Amino acid sequence: MVGRPDRPSPVLQANITSVNLNPTWTVPTSIVKADIIPHMRKDPGFLAKSHMRLLGAENREIDPATVNWASLTAPYFTVRQDPGPDNSLGQMKIDMPNTEAVYLHDTPKKSLFRNDVRFNSSGCARVEGVRELGAWLLEGTEWTPAAIEAEIAKGERKNIPLKKSVPVAWVYLTGWQGADGMVQFREDIYGLDTPQGIVTSTIQPRKPKSKVIGAGEPRPAPRLPAKTAAN
Structure with a gap:
């Protein structure tokens, strides 16, 4: 599940460095302005209901x-x-430091994964099988799936650094060929398939090689256009 059209997920390359269990969520300033402040104007109890706190200098x-x-x-x-x-990041966050301040994470709103169209986030990617992903990243360590679940059950924040970072790439495709050879197309939800969004390739198509006619081979007579032949 990725960003809404007005809050698109970026195209980027990064490295996963850690798995966070029971993460806190520091709300980005842009979301505070766009969402939190309007909510508080309508409902002064919104922060308390959402288990959010305001922190000033020195926390x-x-x-x-x-x-x-x-x-x-x-x-x-x-x-x-x-x-x-109820945390917006769910109970697991996959940290991948990058300039866009986005990451992979769980979500308390798992019913959204039943939707065919999954553009619901504010830029980060919500992962349906995030626990399986976390277990795979920590494979070969003491953090077995059972150990991960036991730690989550404690309800306390736990950061688990990876012994070796794992590269990850976020790409944006509106057309691709599947393993079965079937070509798939999707709506250009972010409006990137435009002259401004397309990078023109510098690779020019090869010109077909002209057929070399041998000295003893008769040269074929040119074909006249249909209109000329009818005259």
Whole structure:
């Protein structure tokens, strides 16, 4: 599940460096402006219901009641969501440091995976089989699937660095050929299949080789256009 059309997931290459169990979520400033502030104007209890806290300098907690949400445009605090099954990142985050500040993660809204169209996030990628992915990344270590589940059950944040980073690439395709030879096409949801979004190839097609006619081989007579032949 990837970013909405107005919050697209980026095309990038990165390296997975760790698996986070029961992660906290530090809400990006853009989402605080677009989502959190409007929610707080409508429902002053939104942060408490979402298990979110406001943190100021030196991570000192700020009482949401002291904030003038009606006139606030630029947040002067950090919004952080506590670990738990209701956390927006779910119970597992796959960390892959990059300049776009996106990553792979779980989600509490697993019903969305039943949808055929899965453009619901704010840029990160929600992974349906994230536990299987995490177990694969930690394969060969003490972190067996059972150990991972036991640690998640504790409800406390746990960061597990990988012994060796794993490369990952996010690509955007609207057409491809499957293993069965069938060509698949999808809607250009991000509008990148445009003259501005297409990189023109510098590779020119090869010109067909002209047939060499031997000295003893008769040269074929030129074919006249149909209109000329009828005259």
